[in-house]
Amino acid sequence: MDxxxxxxxxxxxxxxxxxxxxxxEGIGNDGAVVRCPPGQDQVMTMDTLVEGVHFPRDMPPHALGWRALAVNLSDLAAMGAQPLCFTLSVTLPEASTSWLAAFADGMKALAVRENIQLVGGDTTRGPLSITVQAQGLLPAGSAVRRGNAQPGDRICVSGSLGEAGEALNWLDESDTPDPAVDTALQRYRYPEPRLALGQWLREAGSAAVDVSDGLLADLGHLLVDRGARLDWQALPVSDGLVSLRGLEGARRLAASAGDDYELLFVWPGGGPAPSGPKGSALPLTVIGTVTEGAGVTLNGPEGSIQLEEQGYTHFGGHHD
Ligand SMILES: Nc1ncnc2c1ncn2[C@@H]1O[C@H](COP(=O)(O)OP(=O)(O)OP(=O)(O)O)[C@@H](O)[C@H]1O
Ligand SMILES: Cc1ncc(C[n+]2csc(CCOP(=O)(O)O)c2C)c(N)n1
Ligand SMILES: [Mg+2]
Incomplete structure (x- = not known):
């Protein structure tokens, strides 16, 4: 098949x-044509997934299709945008129809649910790699940005953290199915972009990022030139993760493993966590407070905790 x-x-x-x-104009021309409605701003984002770097070899194609779109929708969520359309670049070592059908099905399930239209892309042969470029809309001037945090503001996170990292560790070490890691595997393979929460955060005028690299790393991206005091015991971890790794192990993963795609955001002023969008069952947890100077401290019951792992970076810490 060509x-x-x-x-x-x-x-x-x-x-x-x-x-x-x-x-x-959607698929079929040299470029797609999209009209931005008056009074709206257009948000554009792009993420690439490379085999062996972002997902293991033999990742089920249905999950890969979902995930490639989900990580981009997660960036639209962090900006507070409503999804509009996306382009898709697929580089494949071979054209297997069963693989492609499952990939397209997984992507379609999320595209239809989140009402985002595929308008073009590129298809080439080579080492397996998927790039999605997504676009969303929001009322002019209302984008949720990074930075913008004031000392005393609360730092909040949605859902729970660490399970996707646990799934990756498990995939690295084992290939025999184990029902105990099913939930973690599901979280890694089928991330849930927190779109309703992101759009709701526009109203609060706060700052947000999605947690892709890991909580501590992404917190640095969120705060820009402020610091934070985090409460180790407040890090939200699921019961399932605690039973797999113990409470300390679960919190370590929550602090530094990436791939969860929860939203990390600043909530202006003190007080408890906000309740989130009306009718939403997604828990929001206060995990710390913004401080004046730069640097993040992680406070445990017996004083401050130093973690070696801070989060994922391409190219590591090596410099020429
Ligand atoms: N090759 C590039 N050319 C131009 N801008 C880039 C390039 N790579 C990254 N950026 C920009 O740098 C900023 C940080 O990129 P980064 O990929 O860390 O953000 P992100 O997509 O939110 O994170 P993640 O990829 O972990 O989800 C973004 O504004 C991004 O658009
Ligand atoms: C096989 C495999 N090994 C390691 C990881 C962990 N990982 C890779 S890239 C990344 C950050 C987000 O990427 P980017 O910043 O490029 O969007 C993370 C947490 C993985 N997902 N799969
Ligand atoms: Mg992001």
Missing amino acids: EFSLIDRFWKPLGDAVTHSEVI
């Missing part, structure tokens, strides 16, 4: 699964 039959068979039906009136 790339044109592949586009007709897999990408065009995916593009037809959602339609937006702002999309003037």
